[in-house]
Amino acid sequence: MSSSDKSGESGEVRRDRDRFVAFAFSAADAFVELDSEQKIRYVTGAVNALTGKEGSGLNGKKFLDLIVPEERAMVSAGFDIAVKQGRCGPMHLRLLQDEGEPLFLELRGTYLPINGGGLFLSLNRGNAAIANNVELIDKEKFAEIAHEAIGSASSGERPAVLTMLDLEGLTALISRMDEDGAARLMSDINGYIQAQAIDGGTAAHIGNDMFGVVHDPGTDIVNLEEMITVRAKATDPDGTGVTVNTASVDLGGEELSDFDDAKALLYTINKFSEKRSKFTVKDLQQGYQTMLEEVRGKIVSFKKTVSAGEFEVYFQPIVELTSRDVDHYEALLRLPGAGAEDSPYPFISFAEDAGVIADFDLAMCARVMRFLESVNKQGRELSVAINVSGRSLETPAFLEKLIQLLGHFSPPRSWLQFEVTESSTIHDLETTGKFLNSLRKLGHAVCLDDFGSGSAAFQYLRALDVDCVKIDGVYVQEAQDSARGKAFLRTIATLCKDLEIDTVGEMVELEASADFLIDIGVRYGQGYLFGRPVKDISGWRPSERKQA
Numbered sequence: 439m440s441s442s443d444k445s446g447e448s449g450e451v452r453r454d455r456d457r458f459v460a461f462a463f464s465a466a467d468a469f470v471e472l473d474s475e476q477k478i479r480y481v482t483g484a485v486n487a488l489t490g491k492e493g494s495g496l497n498g499k500k501f502l503d504l505i506v507p508e509e510r511a512m513v514s515a516g517f518d519i520a521v522k523q524g525r526c527g528p529m530h531l532r533l534l535q536d537e538g539e540p541l542f543l544e545l546r547g548t549y550l551p552i553n554g555g556g557l558f559l560s561l562n563r564g565n566a567a568i569a570n571n572v573e574l575i576d577k578e579k580f581a582e583i584a585h586e587a588i589g590s591a592s593s594g595e596r597p598a599v600l601t602m603l604d605l606e607g608l609t610a611l612i613s614r615m616d617e618d619g620a621a622r623l624m625s626d627i628n629g630y631i632q633a634q635a636i637d638g639g640t641a642a643h644i645g646n647d648m649f650g651v652v653h654d655p656g657t658d659i660v661n662l663e664e665m666i667t668v669r670a671k672a673t674d675p676d677g678t679g680v681t682v683n684t685a686s687v688d689l690g691g692e693e694l695s696d697f698d699d700a701k702a703l704l705y706t707i708n709k710f711s712e713k714r715s716k717f718t719v720k721d722l723q724q725g726y727q728t729m730l731e732e733v734r735g736k737i738v739s740f741k742k743t744v745s746a747g748e749f750e751v752y753f754q755p756i757v758e759l760t761s762r763d764v765d766h767y768e769a770l771l772r773l774p775g776a777g778a779e780d781s782p783y784p785f786i787s788f789a790e791d792a793g794v795i796a797d798f799d800l801a802m803c804a805r806v807m808r809f810l811e812s813v814n815k816q817g818r819e820l821s822v823a824i825n826v827s828g829r830s831l832e833t834p835a836f837l838e839k840l841i842q843l844l845g846h847f848s849p850p851r852s853w854l855q856f857e858v859t860e861s862s863t864i865h866d867l868e869t870t871g872k873f874l875n876s877l878r879k880l881g882h883a884v885c886l887d888d889f890g891s892g893s894a895a896f897q898y899l900r901a902l903d904v905d906c907v908k909i910d911g912v913y914v915q916e917a918q919d920s921a922r923g924k925a926f927l928r929t930i931a932t933l934c935k936d937l938e939i940d941t942v943g944e945m946v947e948l949e950a951s952a953d954f955l956i957d958i959g960v961r962y963g964q965g966y967l968f969g970r971p972v973k974d975i976s977g978w979r980p981s982e983r984k985q986a
Contacts, residue, residue: 911945
């Protein structure tokens, strides 16, 4: 039935349809209704401008015949999804024209079981490569949303399933395509995945060929796989396409029975793209479950180590370069069975990625505070710096518990310093800055650790008020080998001097390095030249110069 043939409709039906169309025109250029055979039953809007044909001339034609042949399979798969799940799209396609190049369109579809069942399509004109692109959220935001979904699913409030997708070969396919075609393909794939998401906002592009989506239990993931497969193959100049592998886990099931399991899942999400080899096997589900089990075991082991205090604290001196007097020590983690020189980086990195680093940071703070309490009772003086992860500083529970710990700290506040590590990105710099300022007001010095090693170093320096900056040891060592390294190190030192911030050069192993640091204005040094990490520093005494 065309827009001009409404003799079979009642006045009420016509009014309802006209009202609906009037509202909908604010979001689309034209509308098409298809029957159960996907033939055009009704059209309205700027149809003539889009197709070059009058609306009445389209009645009875198959919609797919209006589309360029290589994209018909993709649209057909989308229509199947709409019939099963109620909606599809956005899909970007090209509409055939009687003359000239095909016209780019964005299509969204809704299925309604009226008039024997039909698809209602909205069409928008535009270059899909540069307009109306569908973008998914990033990995970090997805982890937050997945965590919320776990809570809702576990409480029975809203069942949900998390599915990970590995579109093997997607990166290679994109490299074979022109820029516009690649942009359309990515926008379509994002759209397919987003269409499955709860409320449309729980889908993410995790990295490279990896995607994730939190969806309702009834979602047909097999259909999603088929849509992506068909679209990629039709687009590929070589006709190869991609191989779609998926793995799903019930967020409210026994697999995620407690809070630690939820953290294990989030860690698995974070590591999904980094351990891709585990997910390219035929049975991706088994690989995913294997990784989840490994992470669970790691978290249990980590918590046992922390709660039982099964770790050692070593101390490395930080000296004033001109006098070589020890100014203070840095507290360093050493694990059971490890030597004084063995790095605990994998342990710390895992804790940050799994979201349990705050537990360790609190345990380390408590251990060092008890040590300084004992030093105070012996009538000695000592100053120690503790590393705190940026991830911990964004955890409200950590901030609250640290303030509680500090409330019971009786030695002078200057004895306890905090070094903010950059191994984990700080997102909320405003809140973090306020907390660090509160520590400084209490009398604790705050230092920015490993400055220069991360991309956000200068952003942190601009946003956070700190007393000291520790220059990453890589730059100290590079300064020995190249004029470029010297220039870079000198630039950092000059910037900090202009900001009236003290500086510490790390990994100082040669006298030449110490001399150069002094020459460019760096005040302190740390490294094997001045002392290796040791467990016992009971013999340390502050110099008379420092006491004065």
